[in-house]
Amino acid sequence: MKEITCKLLVIGAGPGGYVCAIRAGQLGVDTVIVEMAKPGGTCLNIGCIPSKAIIHAADDFAKTVAMAAGRNAMGIKADNPAIDLAKTMAWKDGITGRLTMGVSSLLKKAGVKIVVGRAKFRDGKTVAVETETGEQVIRAENIVIATGSAPVELPMLPFGGKVISSTGALSLTEVPERLAVVGAGYIGLELGLAFAKLGSKVTIVEALDRILPLYDTQLTQPVARRLAALGVEVLLGTKVKGPSSNGEALLAETGSGEERRIAADRILVTVGRKPVTEGWGREELELDMDGRFLRIDEQCRTSMRGIYAIGDVTGEPMLAHRAMAQGEMVAEIISGKRRSWDKRAIPAVCFTDPEIVSVGMSPDEAKAAGREIKIGQFPFSANGRAMTLSAEEGFVRVVARADNHLVLGIQGVGAGISELSAAFGIAVEMGARLEDIAGTIHAHPTQSEAFAESALKALGHALHV
Ligand code: FAD
Numbered sequence: 001m002k003e004i005t006c007k008l009l010v011i012g013a014g015p016g017g018y019v020c021a022i023r024a025g026q027l028g029v030d031t032v033i034v035e036m037a038k039p040g041g042t043c044l045n046i047g048c049i050p051s052k053a054i055i056h057a058a059d060d061f062a063k064t065v066a067m068a069a070g071r072n073a074m075g076i077k078a079d080n081p082a083i084d085l086a087k088t089m090a091w092k093d094g095i096t097g098r099l100t101m102g103v104s105s106l107l108k109k110a111g112v113k114i115v116v117g118r119a120k121f122r123d124g125k126t127v128a129v130e131t132e133t134g135e136q137v138i139r140a141e142n143i144v145i146a147t148g149s150a151p152v153e154l155p156m157l158p159f160g161g162k163v164i165s166s167t168g169a170l171s172l173t174e175v176p177e178r179l180a181v182v183g184a185g186y187i188g189l190e191l192g193l194a195f196a197k198l199g200s201k202v203t204i205v206e207a208l209d210r211i212l213p214l215y216d217t218q219l220t221q222p223v224a225r226r227l228a229a230l231g232v233e234v235l236l237g238t239k240v241k242g243p244s245s246n247g248e249a250l251l252a253e254t255g256s257g258e259e260r261r262i263a264a265d266r267i268l269v270t271v272g273r274k275p276v277t278e279g280w281g282r283e284e285l286e287l288d289m290d291g292r293f294l295r296i297d298e299q300c301r302t303s304m305r306g307i308y309a310i311g312d313v314t315g316e317p318m319l320a321h322r323a324m325a326q327g328e329m330v331a332e333i334i335s336g337k338r339r340s341w342d343k344r345a346i347p348a349v350c351f352t353d354p355e356i357v358s359v360g361m362s363p364d365e366a367k368a369a370g371r372e373i374k375i376g377q378f379p380f381s382a383n384g385r386a387m388t389l390s391a392e393e394g395f396v397r398v399v400a401r402a403d404n405h406l407v408l409g410i411q412g413v414g415a416g417i418s419e420l421s422a423a424f425g426i427a428v429e430m431g432a433r434l435e436d437i438a439g440t441i442h443a444h445p446t447q448s449e450a451f452a453e454s455a456l457k458a459l460g461h462a463l464h465v
């Protein structure tokens with residue numbers, strides 16, 4: 001096969017890699033992207049998008065079940081709700097299919113050449129790709145490593161049979177009667193809640209003494225209450241030991257030394273993800289590491305000239321929008337623009353019930369950084385729109401410097417609050433002060449009014465509490 005030469009080669013077409021390649025193509029950079037699975041990577045195929053589709057379907061189903069049981073104050077009635085999970089999965093696959101096709105056509109529109117196969121470095125400028133029709137050698141002036149991440153496997157619960165990762169959970173065609181979930185982080189809670197709503201008896205085992213350790217307990221309390229209301233048992237401070245000898249249960253030991261036998265048809269292991277740093281010829285290179293991740297600087301340069309790395313392979317937070325922002329930046333740097341990582345905050349959204357959003361510093365982080373702060377918190381129970389949506393649980397909280405009122409962070413928990421992450425992000429990124437947020441007219445009736453009210457509260461004169 002004829003050797004390809006190009007200015008930019010991107011390895012991996014997840015959100016980091018495909019955005020990098022599209023932007024480079026738009027800027028006229030001669031670009032090739034290699035992907036061994038499907039365009040869109042983890043996020044579009046087995047991560048963000050399919051999980052949100054299943055979460056939405058589960059929400060709708062749970063609402064219908066509640067209506068059928070007469071638990072509906074609005075007077076809506078429903079009869080005998082049922083779910084055909086195979087059909088739900090087919091609907092979800094339709095969405096991911098449309099999106100991955102969309103990524104391919106955007107790459108083509110930007111003039112990017114797509115090579116399908118596993119890429120392996122031969123040296124710092126050359127990569128060989130095992131394609132269906134033989135080996136394709138690609139020589140590039142610049143190479144971007146965007147190989148992403150994979151689920152962490154526990155030695156006592158290797159994936160296979162009834163032990164599944166998020167990928168397995170997102171392709172189940174029957175709702176498991178009993179589901180054990182190991183890990184109460186992002187995936188464990190998002191999918192654990194979804195399967196509880198679909199009708200599974202869910203038990204969550206978490207090693208630490210709290211759920212969602214990344215967020216403060218004020219933010220996670222409404223989620224804990226919802227878990228309890230759905231009958232999900234959460235075992236905190238509990239160690240998993242492995243499957244029982246007959247394979248019918250998960251064995252665990254609680255913090256107080258009590259042995260627990262959790263009957264389970266499926267065991268979903270969600271104890272974190274690890275960067276994909278093997279399988280692409282790292283041994284042929286001299287790349288510095290930062291723990292288990294590839295070390296990068298503020299321009300995503302690795303320790304080797306002309307080699308960049310972006311996305312999950314470069315560290316926390318392992319989020320799609322961070323990978324995309326890095327990808328866009330690197331494409332612009334390679335095209336000759338002056339760019340470096342200058343973001344004030346990377347929003348984090350947990351699509352639990354209710355949803356949690358955090359942008360910038362929490363009160364504890366601000367205090368730990370030695371800041372004198374003002375905090376304003378406004379509950380959705382005092383927001384008219386939230387009442388009309390039966391979504392009164394939760395609040396918006398703003399954290400600002402006490403002296404000049406510069407907003408340091410904004411957090412919130414509530415139904416549908418993920419959509420407020422944009423407003424929170426812009427406020428932090430643009431260096432808003434409390435007065436800027438309070439002085440912006442927020443449309444009525446919307447949940448976003450809680451944002452303006454939280455700023456007013458921090459200024460000492462909230463109107464609706
Ligand atoms: P990836 O998306 O992992 O893509 C890497 C790509 O590289 C893959 O397609 C892989 O096949 C390819 N590749 C690897 N090695 C090679 C090779 N040698 N040759 C060729 N190709 C190769 N993040 C959010 O921000 N919001 C969410 O709601 C969210 N939900 C998630 C839900 C789940 C269940 C999971 C698992 C993850 C979720 N994430 C979410 C995380 C998000 O998916 C990742 O942060 C994001 O996909 C990282 O993008 P990336 O480009 O770094 O890597």
Ligand code: NAD
Pocket residue numbers: 154182183184185186187188190205206207208211212213238239240270271272273317318319348349350351
């Ligand atoms: P996570 O890091 O969010 O949570 C893992 C949890 O497992 C932690 O609470 C940890 O204490 C616990 N744990 C670890 N070892 C354990 C053990 N042996 N027994 C019991 N509990 C154990 O990891 P995840 O849920 O697998 O998600 C991986 C990553 O994917 C996230 O960190 C995030 O970057 C990304 N993601 C993001 C979203 C989103 O943005 N909404 C959604 C899903 C995934």
